[in-house]
Amino acid sequence: MANNTSNKRKQQLSPEKYARLKAEIKAPYRGLRKFVYFAFGASGFIGALVFVAQLAAGNEVGFALPNFALQVGVVALMVWLFRLESRAENKSK
Numbered sequence: 038m039a040n041n042t043s044n045k046r047k048q049q050l051s052p053e054k055y056a057r058l059k060a061e062i063k064a065p066y067r068g069l070r071k072f073v074y075f076a077f078g079a080s081g082f083i084g085a086l087v088f089v090a091q092l093a094a095g096n097e098v099g100f101a102l103p104n105f106a107l108q109v110g111v112v113a114l115m116v117w118l119f120r121l122e123s124r125a126e127n128k129s130k
Contacts, residue, residue: 060129063129064125070118074119075119077115078112078116081108081112084108088101088104092105
């Protein structure tokens, strides 16, 4: 009986929607994770620009240089995570 109702539900879904739901089951919240990686990367990029401006002006170089390095590290990490997520998405297709 339960198998009969699942077959009815499967028949009611379009093939595209069914494929999208299967992909979401395999990797939940992939879109949200990619958005978070993008947002944090953009934030790190903006922060890096601020610290580059401070370094160029020569203001508090001892303070700005480590913070600039941190921002570059955040951007690099987010790019790496985003690419890792994209590769996993391409493999699952």
